[in-house]
Amino acid sequence: MTALTPNHLDALDLAELDARFAAQQDPSAMVRWLVDTIPLDRIIVASAMTSDTVLVDVAAKVAPGIEVLFLDTGYHFAETLQTANAVEHRYPITLRVAPALPIGDERYLTDPDGCCHDRKVVPLEQGLAGRLAWISGVRRSDSPVRADTPFVHRDRRGLIKLNPLAAWTDDDLATYANIHEVPMNPLLDQGYPSIGCVPCTRRPAEGDDPRSGRWSAHAKTECGLHL
């Protein structure tokens, strides 16, 4: 299939496509559609190197050479950085690491929104510069805010955003990771269902909301990357 130009992309009926993806429930087919539609160097996968390494596995098998963006906030767990390293060595991807700003200002204590903006949102914008589409591991089961996540849509920048795992549960991810021997962040097995930066992540108590360990001292629930 011939890749489409940006003007052709504007005319795509993404709602119809989303309905087709919903009927198929096949993440690999969704990625296949994207890489058949848009030049590979105009697409990037975003991974936090948590449970979304499954997405890297799916994308790398469909599109060897695909670029993967990892935002180094400077405050990651050592396990998250080790996972990024393992993923880079395991898959035929080009890993783009957005470098960390200097740490030590402890801004996460008083202004977590500003901290996330500078350490996550701005580097993401820079990583998306020049792209026509990106692929994320956002799932509906992540949180109520994400409950209506489509498989494909146009984001606030006008880019096509593909969410191939939108309908997957934690069990779906674990099953896939087990079958395909995907490198997973070891913290997932240590009681951290949602993993962010060290200062803003705690292990939820038994029975608590899985995302309650994120920014638990604040009302904040999202870093801003997927709003």
Ligand code: SF4
């Ligand atoms: S999660 Fe916390 S430490 Fe990480 S960028 Fe956001 S506020 Fe800063």
